[in-house]
Amino acid sequence: MCLAVPGRVAETYRENGVLMGKVEFSGVARRVCLEHVPDARVDDYVLVHVGFALSKIDAEEARKVFEFLGELRQLGELEIPSP
Amino acid sequence: MKYIDEYRDGPAARSVADAIARTVRRPWSLMEVCGGQTHSIVKYGIDRLLPPEVDLLHGPGCPVCVTPLEMIDRAHAVAARPGVLFCSFGDMLRVPGSRGDLLSLKAKGSDIRIVYSPLDALRLAVQNPERPVVFFAIGFETTTPANAMAAWQARRQGIRNFSLLVSQVLVPPMISALLQSPGNRVQALLGPGHVCTVMGTREYEPIAARYKVPVVITGFEPLDLLQGILLAVRQLEEGRAEVENAYARVVGADGNASARALVEDVFEVCDRKWRGIGIIPKSGLRLRHEYRGHDAEKLYDLEELETRESPLCISGQILKGLKKPKDCPAFGTACTPDSPLGATMVSSEGACAAYHAYGRHLEAKEVR
Numbered sequence: 001m002c003l004a005v006p007g008r009v010a011e012t013y014r015e016n017g018v019l020m021g022k023v024e025f026s027g028v029a030r031r032v033c034l035e036h037v038p039d040a041r042v043d044d045y046v047l048v049h050v051g052f053a054l055s056k057i058d059a060e061e062a063r064k065v066f067e068f069l070g071e072l073r074q075l076g077e078l079e080i081p082s083p
Numbered sequence: 084m085k086y087i088d089e090y091r092d093g094p095a096a097r098s099v100a101d102a103i104a105r106t107v108r109r110p111w112s113l114m115e116v117c118g119g120q121t122h123s124i125v126k127y128g129i130d131r132l133l134p135p136e137v138d139l140l141h142g143p144g145c146p147v148c149v150t151p152l153e154m155i156d157r158a159h160a161v162a163a164r165p166g167v168l169f170c171s172f173g174d175m176l177r178v179p180g181s182r183g184d185l186l187s188l189k190a191k192g193s194d195i196r197i198v199y200s201p202l203d204a205l206r207l208a209v210q211n212p213e214r215p216v217v218f219f220a221i222g223f224e225t226t227t228p229a230n231a232m233a234a235w236q237a238r239r240q241g242i243r244n245f246s247l248l249v250s251q252v253l254v255p256p257m258i259s260a261l262l263q264s265p266g267n268r269v270q271a272l273l274g275p276g277h278v279c280t281v282m283g284t285r286e287y288e289p290i291a292a293r294y295k296v297p298v299v300i301t302g303f304e305p306l307d308l309l310q311g312i313l314l315a316v317r318q319l320e321e322g323r324a325e326v327e328n329a330y331a332r333v334v335g336a337d338g339n340a341s342a343r344a345l346v347e348d349v350f351e352v353c354d355r356k357w358r359g360i361g362i363i364p365k366s367g368l369r370l371r372h373e374y375r376g377h378d379a380e381k382l383y384d385l386e387e388l389e390t391r392e393s394p395l396c397i398s399g400q401i402l403k404g405l406k407k408p409k410d411c412p413a414f415g416t417a418c419t420p421d422s423p424l425g426a427t428m429v430s431s432e433g434a435c436a437a438y439h440a441y442g443r444h445l446e447a448k449e450v451r
Contacts, residue, residue: 001118001119001145001146001147001172001174001221001222001223001225001226001430001432002117002118002119002144002146002222002223002225002226002275002277002278003119003277003303004225004277004280004333005087006084006085006086006087008085016236016240018232018236025084026084030199031202033202033229033232035232035341036228036339036341036342036345037339038341045085045086047277047280047333049225049226049229049277050172050199050200050201050222050226050229051199051200051201051202051203051229052200052202052228052229052232054225054228054277054280054281054333054339054342055280055333055334055335055339057086057332057333058331058332058333059332061331061332062086062332064331065090065306065307065310065332066089068310069095069098069099069306072098072099072101072102073098075102075105076098076101076102076105
């Protein structure tokens with residue numbers, strides 16, 4: 001129910017004074033309310049739940065997970081398996 | 084799809100699972116709060132990648148599951164009225180109430196529409212000005228801003244034929260109730276990632292401090308979940324109980340301040356009943372007085388109905404992490420997704436339905 005999906009902003013516009021946008025999810029485009037992620041620009045990725053963008057995806061933070069993984073792998077390789 | 088596929092990488096998931104196995108020394112019980120997390124854990128078999136010391140308990144974070152029977156009956160009563168155009172998220176339609184489910188009512192001719200968004204329901208109200216349009220506004224903090232936006236726009240634009248039947252619930256009061264309940268087994272929490280995109284992480288700090296449980300804000304993909312589990316196990320082994328954010332690509336400490344301000348403008352806190360659990364004080368939201376013209380509970384005279392749960396169902400204990408689906412004799416026999424007996428089987432995000440969807444009822448039979 002709290003399913004929220006990342007999508008790419010393809011277009012932004014105003015409708016009745018509210019910031020809206022066309023957001024693409026794996027080729028499917030949907031009308032999404034962008035009013036509460038006002039700094040979202042075309043080609044940014046936003047997290048969308050029931051037609052409402054909750055936050056902009058932070059590319060730097062997204063990358064950090066993989067740095068963390070790299071460190072884990074190195075640690076794993078350093079560890080000598082117990083007999 | 085970017086920001087999804089890379090978080091489902093099998094070898095990477097195994098390396099995090101290995102790190103968890105290297106970290107753990109003693110047995111621990113962790114609860115994932117969200118139904119969406121439960122669904123991912125069972126779907127990808129994440130619980131089976133973990134060392135035997137780590138036990139995952141499945142939390143009550145499935146809004147469809149915890150919506151009380153009385154509210155399903157109210158929805159049924161409103162949707163059955165002649166002329167009403169009733170809109171709901173699809174997963175509410177199959178939840179059985181005392182008088183049957185909304186899908187059967189639709190089959191009998193009531194005008195019930197499945198919508199993707201409350202804003203689509205609002206659009207239906209604009210397109211059908213002569214008909215009352217009612218949206219069944221359920222959900223946790225994740226869904227609140229979208230529901231608030233629909234109410235706010237309806238009021239501002241004077242769309243008088245649009246109303247909401249509100250059954251909104253909040254995560255922190257439920258977690259507190261759970262952690263102080265007798266027999267509590269939860270030693271750490273995987274916090275609700277999408278709820279925190281709106282609410283931020285700060286409201287979990289008093290919970291971590293008061294109940295001495297680590298709270299790791301966690302996402303929904305396999306790598307997110309495993310990373311959340313690793314950080315929680317590290318805290319437990321080191322004797323720490325802090326709020327950590329393992330979902331920083333979308334969650335900030337303050338959440339989405341402007342969305343929260345909108346919610347504050349439209350809703351106020353109230354007591355709510357949770358299916359399988361009971362009434363939790365200040366655990367829900369209702370429309371403020373200024374929005375009474377868009378409040379279906381005020382617009383429709385809804386009688387209080389007497390409801391009764393199946394005596395066989397143990398969903399209350401499952402929602403509190405005290406039991407698992409396989410502990411229930413009715414699981415997969417008297418109770419299936421096609422004819423659910425209680426909360427945790429009514430939605431695909433309920434623990435029982437997730438176990439059933441991925442064939443674990445068949446294993447339960449083999450064990451017996």
